[in-house]
Amino acid sequence: MDDLLTSANRILEKNWNGNYTIPAKSLYPHQWSWDSCFTAIGNSYVNTDRAIKELQYLINAQWKNGMIPNIVFDEKEKSYFPSTDFYEIKRSENAPENISTSGITQPPVHSIACYYIYKNAKDKTKGLRFLEKNYQNLKKFQNYLVTNRDPENSGLTTILHPWESGMDNSPIWDEPLSNIVIKDLPEFKNTDKKIVERSKASRTDEEDYKKLLYLLELMKQNNYDEKKIYSKFPFKIKDVLFSSIFHVANKYLVEIANIIGEDTKEIERWIAQTEKNFYKYFLSDEKEFNSSEDNLFFDYDLIQKEWIKKKTVASFIPIYTGLMSKEDVQNFVKWIKHSHFCTNNGFCHVPAVPGADTNEPYFNKSNYWRGPIWINTNWMLWIGLLKYGFKDEAEVIKSAVFELVKNHGFREYYNPTTGEGIGGNDFSWTAALVIDMIKRNGNEI
Template identity: 35%
Template sequence: MTSDLKLLAQEVLEGNWQDGFTIPCKGLYPFQWNWDSGFIALGWAHLDMERAKAEFRSLLKGQWSNGFLPHIVFHNEAESYFPGPEVWDVGRSPDAPQARTSGITQPPVLGYILELLYEISGEPLLDFIDEIFPALYAWHHYFYTRRDPNKEGLVYICHNWEAGTDNTPVWDAVWEGLDSPEYELNRRDTQHVDASNRPSNREYQHYIHLVELFKSWDYDDVQIAEKSPFLIQDPLFNSLLIRSNESLIHLGKRIGKDVEVAQLQKWQALSKAHFHKKLFSEQRKAYVYFDLRANRRLDALSSSSFTPLLAGIPDAETAGDIVKTHLDKGRFTGVGPSYFLCPSFDPESPSFDPKRYWRGPVWINLNWLIYQGLNRYGFNKVAENVRRDTLALLEECGFYEYFDPRRDLDPGHFRGYGGNHFSWSAALYLDLIRRKAL
């Protein structure tokens, strides 16, 4: 089975390759996405390192002059996705590039992935690392100088799409206070997949309203920080920034980037000094979110709540509490109704929905991040449970976008949802089968 699925994973990546970059999947996502390309590059690294490099190079063509790296680069023409480049209208910003892009970013996984590529390839990759290091450093510089208004080493996201976890119920508390216009939407996603598994139209109106606000401010970071109704310090986003800082520090030392390394170390120390203190909930035994606009914690739990393990944030005792409470026969595995690890939202919450996008289904990329974090702390048995569940879902369903976490479904109920032949599901499968089981 493994050999057949490995071949299929390779075919998925080959089928989504667009002569320089890889789309997430045909129809539903026809352009290049930021953090998708990071995970996809890791998959390519096991097959063809030159294509892994191409993912980075192609994405960096969309970098803005201020270091900002957008979440979509519209290299090609396609009518199957909304909102397209004309909706974003990023030319309003003096920092925008000639390339057509979106006006928001995504979780900064690229530095971490680059270090993993180096672990696979070794010294021959150093020239490539030297080539793209300045661009990745500029992106991190952007975050710490433009997205950290309190100078505490915790950067904000200004749009739910920047979190990567688009419609998590965590945001419901924000939407309650947002009176967005009822835009007439030209959605294309629901023409490709079941609308009941996607964000609602009302949620999409909030998403587009934020874009319209950013456009009215010409994507000026100062105005966004002062006025955006969505301004969140997200545990996943900041965990990946910190983990990527760590990787860029390691790599920068190898290529003689002493000045940049020194600055990264300062940012890293600041981030680690405040992350646990501000975002850890003793009551929930996990990391939560902080709403800067309303000056409040958002105490809902999601799979993002466990990603600080990847960044080495908690001490050993706290990490043990997190794992015991949630992942080792805990809240996210379920008792009675049991779940594949790791549901994307708290299964004990009334807002949990096992079929609707980020409101409950398992996502392969979050599982991969949690797996890596568990191994970092020596929770190898629980990490292997995550790996085993992830592989089981992929072997049962194939390379779908997300998966129903309920172990006991009615006979004939297929648990794969969203886009099929999904690139990061295939790419991370190729990485996970190379990880040793216990």
């Protein structure tokens, strides 16, 4: 464990650019929102100042309406596409001044990461000042997600683009994207061609990629006016993973409010809304939930008014929320252990949970979010299992993660059949979350 910890810390050190930690050199040269949050969680154990600086840099890019963007761009880096020029965020009156960002968001891990910084800081006064400085920004982001992104008053977040989910090319988006007709897409020059070509077998196909750019183009045409966008946008999904993290983040926000002496009533109302509607929106048949492996949690398509019944790792992330009953979690554990999610079928290299059900036609062992093992989703499952007292099952996942990084490197994601590392080398959030799995003392909120 000492060697593993040293290696993980070395990667975070290497990827630090003075303001934030890049996810992986050459492949991802900018600051990504939930990447930085995961990285700050790892750094909270070993470098409080760096964790604070990373999240402060991200929060400083917050839009006036509360949105924290999924990318903060380094304008010196021109290799990544879509670049800051493509987003044209100055069309929006809410865009930050003198900071280049994208025009979409990402899962709200921010309150969680900020609490970690305070909890693990040796200098609690420094941690407290950081919370006091940023509490209103964190609350404003959560409020944005429960208002602008939830006019249904469900307590669940609507995403307007697959990239907002963090699971960019998941099978979940296949059907919603298939219903989108591109009416007008300006020509674009992908300056990332060399990297894309190297990763062609493990990335989004060209037709879907055009639709992803078309969704951004529609946002630009509406000047990022979310009321206009929401009323007529062709892609609106209540997302299980995003909403699960949103709920956990609200619980951490309550904890932060208690630490600094702020009122929590409004946040508690958000939490109650989520608790009321989570099963309603994400279970197609709540009565039959425990009787069939087909009854998992699924995203809900607001355009088609139906569930997107794709069996992916997102279906299990609700275990992270604390919203499930012990009985429901017990059934989850059975499914994870004996269904087609990598254990007891002789198919997988280690018993970590892959991106999709290995028996489904959309499973692809090397394609990004369509099959490979990701450390951040397994980290959430590990925490969820610990919350409900399934220590042995949690240990299985943790041991699987450690085997992957020890023998196959700190990679972006992993082939579930061989363990081979794929995507970015020396990937920051993999290193950061391994640090947390080694050093964590006690369960989460």
